[in-house]
Amino acid sequence: MAKRYSYRIEKRKDIGIFLNILSIIVALVVSLIIASGIIIFAGEDPKNVFMAILKGAFGSQRAVIDTLIKSTPILLTGLATIVPFRAKIWNIGQEGQVYAGAMGVTFIILYFPQMPAALYIPVLLLASVIGGTLWGYIPGILKARYNVNEIIVTVMLNYVILYLCTFLLNGPWQEPGSYYYNTIKFPDSSALPFLFDTRLHTGFLIALLLSFVIYFLLWKTKLGFEIRAMGNNPTASRYKGINTQRLIIIVMLISGAICGLAGGIELLGIHHKLIYGFSSGAGFTGILIALLGRLHPFGVVLAAIFFGALRNGSVAMQIYSNVSSELVTLMMGLIIIVLLFSEAVFKYRIRRVENVD
Amino acid sequence: MLTEFLQVGFLISIFAGAVRMGTIILFGALGELITERSGVLNLSVEGMMLSGALAGFLVAYFTDSLWLGVICAALAGMLISIIFGLLAVVFQIDQTVSGLSVNIFAAGLTFYVYRTIFPDVGTENIPNLVPFSVIKIPVLSEIPFVGDVLFSHYALSYIALIMVGLIAFYLYRTKSGLILRTMGENPRAVDMKGVNVTLTRFLAVLFGGLMAGLGGSFITLCSSGLFVADITAGRGWLAIAIVIFGDWKPGRILLASLFFGFVDALQMQVQALGVQLPFQLFLAMPYILTTVAVFIGRKRSGQPISLGEPYVRE
Numbered sequence: 024m025a026k027r028y029s030y031r032i033e034k035r036k037d038i039g040i041f042l043n044i045l046s047i048i049v050a051l052v053v054s055l056i057i058a059s060g061i062i063i064f065a066g067e068d069p070k071n072v073f074m075a076i077l078k079g080a081f082g083s084q085r086a087v088i089d090t091l092i093k094s095t096p097i098l099l100t101g102l103a104t105i106v107p108f109r110a111k112i113w114n115i116g117q118e119g120q121v122y123a124g125a126m127g128v129t130f131i132i133l134y135f136p137q138m139p140a141a142l143y144i145p146v147l148l149l150a151s152v153i154g155g156t157l158w159g160y161i162p163g164i165l166k167a168r169y170n171v172n173e174i175i176v177t178v179m180l181n182y183v184i185l186y187l188c189t190f191l192l193n194g195p196w197q198e199p200g201s202y203y204y205n206t207i208k209f210p211d212s213s214a215l216p217f218l219f220d221t222r223l224h225t226g227f228l229i230a231l232l233l234s235f236v237i238y239f240l241l242w243k244t245k246l247g248f249e250i251r252a253m254g255n256n257p258t259a260s261r262y263k264g265i266n267t268q269r270l271i272i273i274v275m276l277i278s279g280a281i282c283g284l285a286g287g288i289e290l291l292g293i294h295h296k297l298i299y300g301f302s303s304g305a306g307f308t309g310i311l312i313a314l315l316g317r318l319h320p321f322g323v324v325l326a327a328i329f330f331g332a333l334r335n336g337s338v339a340m341q342i343y344s345n346v347s348s349e350l351v352t353l354m355m356g357l358i359i360i361v362l363l364f365s366e367a368v369f370k371y372r373i374r375r376v377e378n379v380d
Numbered sequence: 381m382l383t384e385f386l387q388v389g390f391l392i393s394i395f396a397g398a399v400r401m402g403t404i405i406l407f408g409a410l411g412e413l414i415t416e417r418s419g420v421l422n423l424s425v426e427g428m429m430l431s432g433a434l435a436g437f438l439v440a441y442f443t444d445s446l447w448l449g450v451i452c453a454a455l456a457g458m459l460i461s462i463i464f465g466l467l468a469v470v471f472q473i474d475q476t477v478s479g480l481s482v483n484i485f486a487a488g489l490t491f492y493v494y495r496t497i498f499p500d501v502g503t504e505n506i507p508n509l510v511p512f513s514v515i516k517i518p519v520l521s522e523i524p525f526v527g528d529v530l531f532s533h534y535a536l537s538y539i540a541l542i543m544v545g546l547i548a549f550y551l552y553r554t555k556s557g558l559i560l561r562t563m564g565e566n567p568r569a570v571d572m573k574g575v576n577v578t579l580t581r582f583l584a585v586l587f588g589g590l591m592a593g594l595g596g597s598f599i600t601l602c603s604s605g606l607f608v609a610d611i612t613a614g615r616g617w618l619a620i621a622i623v624i625f626g627d628w629k630p631g632r633i634l635l636a637s638l639f640f641g642f643v644d645a646l647q648m649q650v651q652a653l654g655v656q657l658p659f660q661l662f663l664a665m666p667y668i669l670t671t672v673a674v675f676i677g678r679k680r681s682g683q684p685i686s687l688g689e690p691y692v693r694e
Binding site: 061065111113115165169170171172174175176178179180182183186187189190193194307310311314345347349350352353354355356357359360363364366367368370 | 423463466467471472473476477478480481482484485486487488489491492495496499613614617620621624658660661663664667668670671674675678
């Protein structure tokens with residue numbers, strides 16, 4: 024009896040680390056090609072534009088430092104995103120939680136100006152963590168206790184705190200006589216110390232350390248195991264006696280805390296006052312960073328530096344070419360879409376199967 | 381203040397405003413209703429709406445044809461929904477992740493396109509166009525109060541209201557509607573009847589994109605006549621919340637949309653009166669109330685059982 028073959032497309036069970044990395048590389052290459060097309064369409068030479076970005080991001084010591092500074096807040100919000108996302112709790116409230124953290128810092132500075140110098144920065148950072156945690160707690164408790172959709176609540180709370188912040192910046196917290204939405208300049212003692220005599224502030228180091236902490240938390244502790252188990256199979260987790268309500272609140276608190284810290288670090292490291300729009304969308308970008316970094320802390324570090332470089336380089340790009348710096352915003356979205364497609368394609372494989380007559 | 385509040389003219393502008401602002405949310409929510417009834421949770425309504433708002437504005441701005449703008453807005457919404465449909469329905473990637481990603485992509489796309497076409501726009505010289513004018517329905521619009529509130533609106537508002545009836549008829553009175561509703565509950569059952577689940581769900585996603593695009597065009601072509609970044613201001617998310625609050629039923633979704641339209645209109649009118657309260661409080665009101673609404677809607681029974689779950693054939 025002659026053997027007959029046919030080909031079947033089937034889903035792989037697990038795509039493994041090699042294919043995982045390959046799919047990211049494919050996604051980056053494809054995105055670069057699409058972006059080149061867009062740049063040509065805008066009437067520019069892609070090679071020049073990409074070189075300008077590269078030079079702007081890594082061309083000098085100063086450029087590298089600026090890239091790392093720009094990576095810091097999105098590294099933090101990216102880390103803050105992977106903890107709830109690993110549990111399939113969809114916190115979209117990073118932006119609001121970043122603002123909550125910044126407002127926590129500002130509150131202490133404005134109302135408790137007298138404080139021992141050695142304690143000042145730790146207390147301020149703690150205040151940012153508390154601010155973010157509180158803003159993460161609301162959707163957490165609503166989801167855990169009442170099963171209210173956390174996505175909608177976190178999106179709405181972003182808007183609510185943004186208006187609360189503009190109210191304060193337009194009223195009691197506004198710098199006297201200022202036309203703009205900002206507070207007075209913070210005292211010098213509140214500024215984060217710099218690293219190696221450069222403009223790089225300690226916030227970057229804190230963010231980097233946190234990536235190890237998050238790795239340890241997710242893969243080396245019982246809590247981390249439970250978080251990941253809940254994401255993989257919530258029903259089974261409940262049957263195994265894992266308290267999912269408690270986990271929901273915990274992941275939202277952790278996420279809010281790190282986002283709040285991101286807000287605090289941005290104020291104390293860069294702006295030295297609370298100013299409207301200070302976050303430049305760091306919260307929203309965190310979601311992107313987390314997805315691109317495959318919800319892994321070390322992936323998030325790479326993704327954050329990559330996007331930090333893109334953002335930093337886009338400033339130079341806009342000076343040397345006619346391409347608008349919004350190209351980078353577009354590229355971020357493009358990369359994540361292409362990545363999802365490439366991941367999907369790699370999830371399938373073609374197998375030759377023997378037909379049985 | 382109270383006397384001003386009770387003046388007829390003031391009340392008319394609030395109630396008529398409720399229908400207007402409600403139209404935007406209603407379009408998005410009706411589209412999402414069909415998508416969710418088929419079992420797909422599309423979280424990119426905001427992005428589809430934003431794309432529709434921009435496409436509608438650009439086309440109308442450069443062709444001077446408002447209706448061509450509306451059509452292109454619908455197409456732009458559909459275009460974005462195709463990306464989502466491919467990811468979530470065809471490749472069966474997590475629907476939440478797909479929706480969030482498409483949202484980020486759409487936001488970036490609209491910013492870039494707008495900036496590229498209008499590179500020198502600051503805060504002063506924002507390009508604008510003459511938006512639609514209201515259509516007064518003969519005779520009916522002459523009725524005092526009621527005529528102004530109900531029968532003096534933009535064409536798109538009438539279309540949205542008619543869509544409520546059509547969608548209700550489709551869902552509850554046609555065979556195809558029955559299949560769609562069953563698909564959201566038990567896709568395996570309709571698959572065994574020979575219905576192509578993937579195709580039907582994809583079409584439901586497309587319809588959602590079309591409606592969100594129309595909702596977006598209302599913002600730029602009816603209420604404002606201009607486009608700015610993030611002009612949708614969370615109304616796409618509001619539409620998703622309203623589907624929950626409206627228990628996945630067209631009639632209740634209409635009422636919920638009107639209620640939120642009312643809050644939106646009230647917020648604007650009270651600001652215009654110059655009330656001595658922080659205006660940010662009023663701006664935040666729709667978002668606070670939406671949170672309350674999803675809280676109230678948490679025990680709604682109408683949610684399709686298979687919502688958000690990819691259908692895998694065995």
